[in-house]
């Protein structure tokens with residue numbers, strides 16, 4: 553970015569939030585920063601950084617705007633069918649209590665979708681789903697487990713009945729399902745990764761990262777998985793250089809750890 557205040561802004565933002573904007577793609581980043589600066593009526597990144605330092609509400613507003621939280625239950629439904637029919641049964645044969653991580657889980661539709669599938673495939677199984685995001689506000693929403701409208705467009709009537717309670721204009725996830733998912737704050741570009749995992753979902757998160765940041769994250773996912781563990785990526789994503797990192801493709805959007 554050619555704004556002379558960029559390095560000051562970057563440093564202060566990193567101190568204040570842990571977000572390093574250098575890891576996010578330049579053109580998208582610029583568009584988003586310009587959008588929010590117009591909204592708050594500042595014309596330089598230096599002035600914007602000073603505003604964020606002074607006003608916690610503005611800082612929160614930046615975080616809400618910067619993290620794009622779009623999600624839905626069973627996003628790319630055919631992939632979730634594959635997860636249910638092929639991937640999870642094979643995983644459950646190897647591990648009775650698989651350890652699963654939804655990284656960049658937004659408001660919870662993704663980890664709750666996996667919890668629904670596990671409940672259907674292994675109703676008495678023992679499993680834990682860790683669900684993390686950089687955005688504390690969205691994690692609060694995820695913990696509430698309240699959904700409505702388009703979030704639920706891929707949820708069948710049968711699943712709505714079995715796993716949700718009607719609540720006002722929407723539906724609330726039932727407590728027995730909610731218990732299975734543990735939400736935590738985690739920055740994929742800063743914090744240590746959990747270990748010995750069987751399945752990681754990271755979908756529609758690294759699309760906003762630079763190539764360098766993506767590679768860093770994928771290498772860390774590889775270290776996080778136990779040998780044979782699986783990575784499930786988004787419907788428009790693929791892992792360039794998968795072999796070199798130590799993954800093999802096992803169907804579109806699923807990768808297995810083969811070495812290291």
Ligand SMILES: C[S@@+](CC[C@H](N)C(=O)[O-])C[C@H]1O[C@@H](n2cnc3c(N)ncnc32)[C@H](O)[C@@H]1O
Nearest residue numbers: 619620621623656658686687739740755756757
């Ligand atoms: C578009 S949503 C994807 C939600 C879900 N995985 C899906 O595919 O429906 C992207 C999420 O990534 C989160 N995110 C962005 N940068 C992150 C980072 N460095 N570490 C963890 N999460 C991040 C955002 O807060 C947002 O909730």
